[in-house]
Amino acid sequence: xxxxxxxxxxxxxxxxxxxxxxxxxxxxxxxxxxxxxxxxxxxxxxxxxxxxxxxxxxxxxxxxxxxxxxxxxxxxxxxxxxxxxxxxxxxxxxxxxxxxxxxxxxxxxxxxxxxxxxxxxxxxxxxxxxxxxxxxxxxxxxx
Amino acid sequence: xxxxxxxxxxxxxxxxxxxxxxxxxxxxxxxxxxxxxxxxxxxxxxxxxxxxxxxxxxxxxxxxxxxxxxxxxxxxxxxxxxxxxxxxxxxxxxxxxxxxxxxxxxxxxxxxxxxxxxxxxxxxxxxxxxxxxxxxxxxx
Numbered sequence: 001x002x003x004x005x006x007x008x009x010x011x012x013x014x015x016x017x018x019x020x021x022x023x024x025x026x027x028x029x030x031x032x033x034x035x036x037x038x039x040x041x042x043x044x045x046x047x048x049x050x051x052x053x054x055x056x057x058x059x060x061x062x063x064x065x066x067x068x069x070x071x072x073x074x075x076x077x078x079x080x081x082x083x084x085x086x087x088x089x090x091x092x093x094x095x096x097x098x099x100x101x102x103x104x105x106x107x108x109x110x111x112x113x114x115x116x117x118x119x120x121x122x123x124x125x126x127x128x129x130x131x132x133x134x135x136x137x138x139x140x141x142x143x
Numbered sequence: 144x145x146x147x148x149x150x151x152x153x154x155x156x157x158x159x160x161x162x163x164x165x166x167x168x169x170x171x172x173x174x175x176x177x178x179x180x181x182x183x184x185x186x187x188x189x190x191x192x193x194x195x196x197x198x199x200x201x202x203x204x205x206x207x208x209x210x211x212x213x214x215x216x217x218x219x220x221x222x223x224x225x226x227x228x229x230x231x232x233x234x235x236x237x238x239x240x241x242x243x244x245x246x247x248x249x250x251x252x253x254x255x256x257x258x259x260x261x262x263x264x265x266x267x268x269x270x271x272x273x274x275x276x277x278x279x280x281x282x283x
Contacts, residue, residue: 007208027182034173034180039218059276060220061198062181068194069183077187080227087222087279088214119234129280 004076007107007114007139016102016118019070023058025094031062046127053091060088063098063131067120070100071135078140086133092124099123103134114141149255150246154212162261167200169235192231196222197274200239200263210224214283215257228240229273236268242275257282 022027029040037059040047048056066085072082092098102120116139122131169192178188179197207238219275231237245260265274 021182026178030176030180034176036231037199041219062195064223064225065177065181065193065195065198068198069181069185072183072185072194081269083224083226084194085222085224088220121232 002077005139007076007116007141008143010104010107010116010139012104012106014104016070016074016104016120019066019073019100021066021098021100023062023092023094023098025056028056028058028062028094031059031065035059035061041058055095057091057092057093058098060131063088063092063122064133066098066100066122067102067131067133067135070102070120071118075137075139076103080138081135082115082138083136084133085135086120086131088131090124090128092122092129092130096125097111098130105134113138115139145148149214149248149257151212151238151243155228157212157243158246159242159244164238165200166236166238168181169231169233171230171233174233190233194225194227195264196231197227197276200265200276205266213257213259215255215282217283219281219283221258221281224277226275227273228275229267229271231267231273235264235273237273239263239265251283254283 032038032042042056042059045056048067070082100122102118104116105119108116116137118135119137120133121129124130174188174192177196177199178193180191184192241261241263244262247258249256253254258279260279264272279283
């Protein structure tokens, strides 16, 4: 894991290190089992194509969980994820690389906590943002 | 029917109502299943729930109002909003309570879209709130 990031290390506009995911159909089935979301759209290609999709699609919440990992990988053991929001704007397909990205939008101290706000998103191979969102984290301070 | 609402009085009367409650005993197997499903190898998740754990809660119909009341049968997930208050650790017993927070409709390209917003509150065995989630599901 990377070294601990501190509040003093970040500034507005800073990019969060990319997290690259390569979700497979097997991973979608694992997520279905772990989450109890057994909507066939995520593992039955016949159903997916009959509904007009090119293949089964990723669960929105799995993409939210990927964005959660993007943040926890970055903020380390001493950082705290407080809030994560995202919307599932475009569908993503298994077998395609999905890049999770983020950028710091604001930092401030409130009630003695060192708070950092970020915009976050997943990006498909075409460079389109498929799951835009935001995150709020608390980082440790060197002060 | 052309400009009729898909939200019936009966559906509207459910807004604010509790729609389900589920107790989860957080054990090693559950944590491993979530971490493996997300493909997140951080050893921290051997003992503690990763953020994705919260995203696995309140599905499997628990958060959903009675399906027979809803006229549109196709479902797609719209988005989510999660707040984390306290870590969830192995051995915790958490209770996830969902309620129907909001119903609204929009005109889509192929007809009506019904937005169903559910809210989940998650409390641990000490009665402490550990997390809150809000999810939007779209019926069409």
